[in-house]
Amino acid sequence: MTDHILLMRGIGKSFPGVRALQDVNLSVRRGEIHAICGENGAGKSTLMKILSGVYPHGDYEGEIIFDGRPCRFGGIRDSERAGIVIIHQELALCPQLSIAENIFLGNERARRWLVDWNRTNHEAAMLMERVGLRENPVTPVSDLGVGKQQLVEIAKALSKEVRLLILDEPTAALNDEDSAHLLDLLRGLRDEGITCVIISHKLNEIIEIADSITILRDGRTIETLDMAVDDVTEDRIISGMVGRDLKHRFPPREPKIGDEVLRIEDWTVGSPTQPGRKVVDGATLSLRAGEIVGLAGLMGAGRTELAMSVFGRAYGVNISGRLYKNGKQIELRSVRDAIRHGIAYASEDRKRYGLNLIEDIKRNISAVGLNKLARYGWVNENEEYRVAEGFRASMNIKAPDVSSVVGKLSGGNQQKVALSKWIYTDPDVLILDEPTRGIDVGAKYEIYTIINRLADQGKAILVISSELPELLGLCDRIYTLSEGRITGEIPREEASQERLMYYMTIGQE
Known part of the structure; x- marks a missing residue:
């Protein structure tokens, strides 16, 4: 029998009005790189948040077995104590702090209630060497590019004696050189016996690095492919993800x-x-x-x-x-x-410059074209609603209605809202x-x-x-x-x- 470090069985998760996961099963072998693929909204990140304790036991259905033992994580600290560490797509670093301070944030190297800076910087330097960072440990994280910030996150995970490392879209914001370096690093971690679970939309990278691939669609497990046995191509993965061939x-x-x-x-x-x-x-x-x-x-x-x-x-x-x-x-x-x-410009960073994530679809779409909706200084809210509903239909924005908060939409639907905002200006x-x-x-x-x-x-x-x-x-x-x-x-x-x-x-x- 294959040695599995992780088994997730019958996982289900609901949010108000949405069934995010339904009877999902995931088996990850010890010491492999296991990829999870699926469309935006398929449930990939939700599944990993359950595994890492972001959604605690009792908030979901099903069971988690890690290293042969049932787990009931009440939070992230519980999963990290077990050796499971997640690196989210939005990096959780403090730009003003040094590399060393970020690596040991919440896990400080202290003596008699005071931080031992010599030990902190020395151990940080050793971890940085493992991930290929040659900067001084006291360098502020704000001085690093996104690729090197990813390496700081991995060094931070290694400081917690990680056994299962989860990476959510680790190369989404990286150039080709930084992506190649990160993939080489993951291969090295695999050789050290660290199991990795990677979520990515870059199918060419998945095929290049993964040992196994699990495909999710509409919150359900479609299939798990073994790269050494199955005939895995991008077209086969796409067919599983979207439920149809994209010839x-x-x-x-x-x-x-x-x-x-x-x-x-x-x-x-x-x-x-x-x-x-x-x-x-x-x-x-x-x-x-x-x-x-x-x-x-x-x-x-x-x-x-x-x-x-x-x-x-x-x-x-x-x-x-x-x-x-x-x-x-x-x-x-x-x-x-x-x-x-x-002239209209849709920014590459839709979360920072393109959208107001705490506002609803309606307000985001009308933000640039308010002058078209205003009469005597007042916005016609009925017209604003009608315009937004028109874009929701024509752009196929998947949301219950235009009062849905944009920050809770999938990446693809957020992008459609950002495009709708500029299209409304009729450029x-x-x-x-x-x-x-x-x-x-x-x-x-x-x-x-x-x-x-x-x-x-x-x-x-x-x-x-x-x-x-x-x-x-x-x-x-x-x-x-x-x-x-x-x-x-x-x-x-x-x-x-x-x-x-x-x-x-x-x-x-």
Whole structure:
């Protein structure tokens, strides 16, 4: 019989009006990397929160057996004492504290009620070496990039003598290099005998690293695949996740491209934190009506900085260059100017900049277009409700009604709300920064369908994405950006991942 470190049997969990999990079963072998896949809302994170004690015993149905013993965790501390540690997608670090302080936060190395700083920093340095961090232990976490912050979280887990490490979307916000380093680290932990459970939407990474895969759909277990035995492909995983084959990852489209709508000429943007540095250097590009244009570049190439600076100078200093809308030069001194000229920008960070997570769907959708709902300074709430309900139906936002709090929606549905907010302003130009980051393949297809529909309506669309297959499958034309400079303009029929990567690395050392 295979040695299982974890068995979860008949797990069920309900929230008001929603059955999140129904008779879910999960078996994880000792010393393996076990992946959990499913669409947003399938119940993946809920299952892991039950396992880690975030939802205590009594709040769910079923049983948990860890290392041969039934477990009834009353909270996170109980699960951590058993050797189970969870790293959430939203990292739980204190930016102002040092790496060492974060690693031992709540688990301080103390002597006579006082923190032993020599021991703290020494033990932190050893843990940092295990995960590949070469910084000084007293370095503030705020000085680290997201990839290194993930490593601090793993070092923190190792300090608690972890036996089962749960990672929720660990590479969602990482570039390719940081993702590869993290996956190598997980392989090393597996070799040390630490069992890992990983939740991810990046199916190529799952196939590369996982020993077993459990697929959830609509709160139920669909199947568990053994990578050494079963014929596992991305298409098979997708079929299990969405309940149907997605033979074509991108919806069909016949482009109807019209006249030039927006032209950006010789656009240069200075860094607000590094005087003298140009984050965008003389960029020139154009967008036409009914066209979907891609912008490809490595992390730090200046993609988001270019988009935000064009959107009413929302980023950067010493901005120079020219903007033309429908052939006429325009000046955008503020975000309000950009909106007034029919330009919209959907941020890559929808939780920080795109949405008000504690407000409902209705208020989020109307936030930018309140002037269309106001009469004599008062918002017509009936009209606001009608507009929001229209978007809920047309965008297929899965929520009971428009009074649902946005923070409780899945990532894919949050993204639809963010898009609805900008579509309501009726823009001529829509800039979408990482429009499918952190959402599953089924929700991605829906977002692609929405983008195609907007292009068919004559909108000019700029899509910024770190996923080259996404740009290749969606865009009519692709610009490449390297070190703030436009290095290539490639039509769809001539584009390939290799060619894009070549132009994305021009000038890179």
